[in-house]
Amino acid sequence: MSLFRLDASIRVEGSHSREIADVVEQEWRSAHPNAAVTTRHIGLDPIPATAWATAVTAPYTPAEDRTPEQREAVALAAEAADQLLDADALLFAVPLYNYGVSQHFKTWLDLVVTDPRLGPGTEPALKGKPAVLVTVRGGGYGPGTPREGWDHATGWMRRFLADVWQLDLKVVESELTLADVTPAMEPLRGLAKDLRAAAEKTAREHGKDLAGASLTRV
Numbered sequence: 001m002s003l004f005r006l007d008a009s010i011r012v013e014g015s016h017s018r019e020i021a022d023v024v025e026q027e028w029r030s031a032h033p034n035a036a037v038t039t040r041h042i043g044l045d046p047i048p049a050t051a052w053a054t055a056v057t058a059p060y061t062p063a064e065d066r067t068p069e070q071r072e073a074v075a076l077a078a079e080a081a082d083q084l085l086d087a088d089a090l091l092f093a094v095p096l097y098n099y100g101v102s103q104h105f106k107t108w109l110d111l112v113v114t115d116p117r118l119g120p121g122t123e124p125a126l127k128g129k130p131a132v133l134v135t136v137r138g139g140g141y142g143p144g145t146p147r148e149g150w151d152h153a154t155g156w157m158r159r160f161l162a163d164v165w166q167l168d169l170k171v172v173e174s175e176l177t178l179a180d181v182t183p184a185m186e187p188l189r190g191l192a193k194d195l196r197a198a199a200e201k202t203a204r205e206h207g208k209d210l211a212g213a214s215l216t217r218v
Contacts, residue, residue, distance in 0.1 A: 003088070005040070007044075010104075016177040028091075031211030047104070051111050052114065055073035058070040080108065094134070095135065096154070102153070118165070132170050141175060
């Protein structure tokens with residue numbers, strides 16, 4: 001029994017995505033206290049920006065002729081794929097940055113899909129695996145807000161994780177996470193507190209579901 005957790009935040013202290021993901025992980029650990037948890041902090045230890053392009057081109061070169069950079073990139077992709085394939089449950093914590101997908105998460109995912117086990121055109125090796133995505137947004141992006149439609153990350157992540165990889169995905173979302181540190185957002189602090197409480201409640205529920213779903217796959 002094992003959990004793989006991926007964090008894309010560039011912060012540790014004050015990271016809302018980490019804190020909410022901690023709630024999910026705590027519920028999972030409560031159900032599986034002796035199980036292994038593998039954590040990867042790609043926001044703090046990012047995948048090299050050149051790794052994806054190098055891994056993409058490497059298969060066109062005979063293995064014995066590959067450069068050290070190509071061999072390293074292919075090994076990085078295999079390691080990342082192994083972490084997903086070997087785990088019984090998956091947890092992703094990915095904040096919204098500049099209205100789009102975190103560059104660290106996108107670089108990681110682009111590299112992963114160069115591995116032939118998880119690439120395009122293959123039978124989804126992760127199909128049905130239970131997973132939780134925690135995503136947070138500093139502002140408000142809901143219907144009727146000035147920034148409605150400006151979140152270009154959550155839909156993309158859902159599409160890839162749930163539709164391409166066919167994970168059994170549950171999502172925890174929280175907004176207005178910058179309200180406490182942004183003077184102009186002071187009137188929204190009460191709402192931000194309510195949204196955070198609701199997100200933590202959902203995180204607890206999804207954490208319990210993740211733990212239960214992990215047992216059914218063992």
